[in-house]
Amino acid sequence: MPEITSVDVERMTSALFIEPGVRSPSFTKFWTLLVLAALIASAGVVGDSTATVIGAMIVAPLMTPILGSALAFVLVDRTHLVRSVLLVLCGSAAVVAVGYLVGWVAAPPDDFAGNSQVAARISPHLIDLVAALATGTAGAFALARTDVSDALPGVAIAISLVPPLAVTGLLLDVHRYHDAGQSALLFGTNVAAIIATGIAVFLAYRVRAAAAAAGRHVGRLRGRGLALVGALLVLVAVPLTVGTLSVTHDRQLAADAGPVARRWADGHGWEVEAVSARDGKVEITVVGLPPAPDPEGLRAALDGAGAGDAPLLLHVLGGDSLLCPAHGGQCKAAHTATVPNPAS
Known part of the structure; x- marks a missing residue:
């Protein structure tokens, strides 16, 4: 496996760590693209348009702070870890709010009962976790390797981040609270998988050693933190297992x-x-x-x-x-x- 150099570490940190402030180009870029992606995704779901929803996946920048959380975790950089987690939480809430507002304006009379985009995101199963783990691995791998960075747009399409949040907002507007929770679970599954696989890939590429060689402060990585990440995966796997068993029972029935x-x-x-x-x-x-x-x-x-x-x-x-x-x-x-x- 090719080693990560100090130059690669600087490239990765500059790409993933979003500095706060309205004068920060990465900060304004993140929020501008996120709001646009939320609008595109919400409109695509309301119009039941797969092409439009795929466009939102490409534009959406949520992958950046999620992988940033994984990198900050590996480097034990508490400042950037807190910033990245807050960006994920605040960005997610913003997308749900945009979806809610779009639903308030344009919710159909059937409350999305016949919408294929909604139906595809309100029944998460274990296979969704498997796909998210593979996609998260591909994203971290493409980030670590400059020779495969062209794969990142495909990763953005494969992982479903903004669309399930938009669906959550739309369903909250029409009082379908259980289904809104299911689409939020799909988003949480993808986030947990990206963080877990990102940590694994960054550790495998010895990012900590390369960062220390570059003169960056690298804190002590404790086992409790890794156990917490594992517990997070188990936490999302439990309802996914229940959902999978329920679907299997329904099919047999x-x-x-x-x-x-x-x-x-x-x-x-x-x-x-x-x-x-x-x-x-x-x-x-x-x-x-x-x-x-x-x-x-x-x-x-x-x-x-x-x-x-x-x-x-x-x-x-x-x-x-x-x-x-x-x-x-x-x-x-x-x-x-x-x-x-x-x-x-």
Whole structure:
């Protein structure tokens, strides 16, 4: 592995450490680009435009203070560590605020229910942590190696920083608080992964020794700090694991309910158009000619197939949507597709 020189250390610190003050070019550049990226991301999410959201990822400068936090941690530079962390926190709050304001002006009537950009950022799973770890490693590697610095724009696109914060603000505006928390979790996952992998890469490249050779003060790196970073990764991994297990359960539930629903529908001369499951609730859409089939029979069939714990939301095209509680409860008309879980 090529060694980091004192020249490389100066290049990295000048690129990552943002000095405060309105007269600081790096400070004004950071805040200008951040606000613009927040506006672009919010507009892209509202318009459900992938290209616009990708543009926000390229413009967004949040990667700089996040990697700056990792470098300051490795050098035990408390001043720049505090500054970088504050920039990450204040910048994140600013993006959420911009998203909230954009949502206040332009939130759609369905509260982003059919928005693919929102849907992609409110169900973080363990695979998102794996992707964030790989992307954070690539970013730190590209920063340490001048011969691969051209990869940084690709890293900016791969890591999702500003868009989930914009989604958080937009969802807070329409009172979707749980989903807002999920998009914030995605952002926190990416931040934790970048910091952890950045620290690992900088240590592997012996940045501390190169900084000391360059005459910079390098503090003593304690094991407690590294343990704290590891605990941070574990902290975000726990809800991601829960989310992954929930999605796996929903997929299995939908797979088990599909054949049962089709046999039931075929017996009444109807067809199953869609079968899905979310948060432990089965949702089935059927289509056919009147009279509508008896939903109690479907509820009983699901109970017999081992899905008795799962509430059922049955959409009958041309008729009412029917909600059938778990454990064979009586089916009732549901006037909206979004209903409270009767099993809770």
